[in-house]
Amino acid sequence: MVISIKDVAKRAGVSAGTVSNVFSGNRAVKSDLVERVRRAATDLGYQPDRAASQLRAGKARIVAALVPDLNNPFFTSLIASIEARVRGEGYDIIVASSHGDAEEETRRLAALLGWRPAGVVIIPCNDDFSSRELLMGSGIPFVVADRVPSYFEGDAVTVDNVDAGRQAAEHLVALGHARFVVAASSMKLQNIRERCEGIAAVLAKQGLPSPTLIEVGLDFDTASERLGTFMEGEQQATAFIALTNFATLGILASAHKTGLSVPDDISVMGFDDYSWMHAVKPPLTAIRQPVEEIGRTIWNRLRGHLDDEGEPPARERLLCELVVRASTGAPKTAGVSSA
Amino acid sequence: MVISIKDVAKRAGVSAGTVSNVFSGNRAVKSDLVERVRRAATDLGYQPDRAASQLRAGKARIVAALVPDLNNPFFTSLIASIEARVRGEGYDIIVASSHGDAEEETRRLAALLGWRPAGVVIIPCNDDFSSRELLMGSGIPFVVADRVPSYFEGDAVTVDNVDAGRQAAEHLVALGHARFVVAASSMKLQNIRERCEGIAAVLAKQGLPSPTLIEVGLDFDTASERLGTFMEGEQQATAFIALTNFATLGILASAHKTGLSVPDDISVMGFDDYSWMHAVKPPLTAIRQPVEEIGRTIWNRLRGHLDDEGEPPARERLLCELVVRASTGAPKTAGVSSA
DNA sequence: CGTTTTTCGTAAATCGTTTTACAGAACTGG
DNA sequence: CCAGTTCTGTAAAACGATTTACGAAAAACG
Structure with a gap:
């Protein structure tokens, strides 16, 4: 039922590797082959399997957002703002709510980390930020937003x-x-x-x-x-x-x-x-x-760590407006x- | 850096298959081995890779939600309500916004389908519902909410x-x-x-x-x-x-x-x-x-199709309250x- | 023209899981 | 006690993509 890269390869008369290169742009492919592959793909309605892609490539185009409450419009507007940033770059957003409970926060975070996301945005439900260890141990870049404990030294963005x-x-x-x-x-x-x-x-x-x-x-x-x-x-x-x-x-x-x-x-x-x-x-x-700006800043911070440029962590403080x-x-x- | 099932297997002195069975509960494992595996897993901080899991198993514990606007509190409260339902069953939610644009809707949907989600919840941005074909062609169960074109015959939940x-x-x-x-x-x-x-x-x-x-x-x-x-x-x-x-x-x-x-x-x-x-x-x-109830109904509808029980499509209409x-x-x- | 370098396609290995095939051990019932 | 059945473990295949290794063809160069 679902089309794989091999089906496209067969129809275009090329190897799977070539199809991959056409889509990822990872290596050059002669234009006539590109044409054939493109056509075969659209004919069949091919959409690469992202799980497979991410498994092999080791990098996920996915960012996880964990907030205390999805009914709070401040949190969702933040998510909306982040979504608007990342969509252009092919990332998807996976959301979860800790429902204001610290233990649930850790549980949900563990589940989210199972996706091996490129980055995590988290608004802790309290200053204990007990999910911190799990997060840091994962080695995945993350940004803490809105509720940032005073002792926290990693990437964070809040208002002033x-x-x-x-x-x-x-x-x-x-x-x-x-x-x-x-x-x-x-x-x-x-x-x-x-x-x-x-x-x-x-x-x-x-x-x-x-x-x-x-x-x-x-x-x-x-x-x-x-x-x-x-x-x-x-x-x-x-x-x-x-x-x-x-x-x-x-x-x-x-x-x-x-x-x-x-x-x-x-x-x-x-x-x-x-x-x-x-x-x-x-x-x-x-x-x-400044919700829009907060979202933008979060994404900038996160992106600084994605392409393994070892950017140092920073604490951003944006100004509110009366x-x-x-x-x-x-x-x-x-x-x-x-x- | 990141722990795989083999690391756990080695530490527990068992095979990878056994570790898998312990976590998935797919086949029985003797209690002493379960014990050893569990211990090894927590010692190492093992979290199964969901991309790998879903690739092999073919089924994803993920539901995709596509709405016209993440800044509209009605839409986000619907997502919140769905999230509250699915979290207990180990599903995660991936969200996207079509920003009220039909072409973007199709583009975003295509991207979401790349995750091979277990189900899709969509609020189309208009009655043309031009992403319909793509969705139906994918064979993935889906539910249309809120804005349901009159001609649509699949699963849908709205208010009356x-x-x-x-x-x-x-x-x-x-x-x-x-x-x-x-x-x-x-x-x-x-x-x-x-x-x-x-x-x-x-x-x-x-x-x-x-x-x-x-x-x-x-x-x-x-x-x-x-x-x-x-x-x-x-x-x-x-x-x-x-x-x-x-x-x-x-x-x-x-x-x-x-x-x-x-x-x-x-x-x-x-x-x-x-x-x-x-x-x-x-x-x-x-x-x-009745936002809560809408969310619950959507999830019920979706779940009816997950365990390949061929439930017939239905049009649910919930009552509003003055x-x-x-x-x-x-x-x-x-x-x-x-x- | 011969040699070196570059370009570009293919086959096969690989990612981390789940699942299958198989086999030894442990039961069962007569 | 033996044949048949059920348990429960392991090794290896498989999922669908990306990436590596390799080689043939093309291009570049003197």
């Missing part, structure tokens, strides 16, 4: 999280806010801690009280629940900063539930930038991660004099 | 789009709306036409004028632009129905831009159900597609007497 936090805080401070709430997913994550750090630095410098920190977890439901109970008690804060996209939703949902109006009662700063953010009312001010829309404004009740 | 349209229209008619606008991505898509059909049927039955149809394209920017220019002219319509998630955003964005308030001036019915829809104000009434929130209400200016 401290700066992201700083930009968010500075914008709100400039508007006159003094009482901050930070909605973080989990303080166990290095990127989240860095974003907090950036915010704290700005507030400290201005002599403002340090922000109230709320850990909202990694999905929408727990986020909006925890923020909801918080908001019902608290009256002072006027500036809310989300540190992940789910935190953004949580803040919004509980603000509405509590009857607080945005931006009149409170200002909210979202994280990541999605279409819905400028479709809703008020359109959301947010810190935008996009100001209407969910942030000057605090109305600035006169509670909280200092 | 006519019913979805009906549910949306009935809800709004019950609230008292008479003038409808439907924001459709493209009338070239069968699923969109069916949703329209469902809406039209309800309106016709009630003796209401047929809805104004606006094709908004497949991304957010063109959607909000076309709807914006429309809304500035039109005053009569009070009920807006979106037929895709981007259309939902387009309606919302242009309503805000035009200064129309939801649900006081107009009611809006969204499509698909995402977290942001209940985080925003007003929370959106929407037609929810989730009523606050973006729909009775029309204020019901007295324009439009009949």
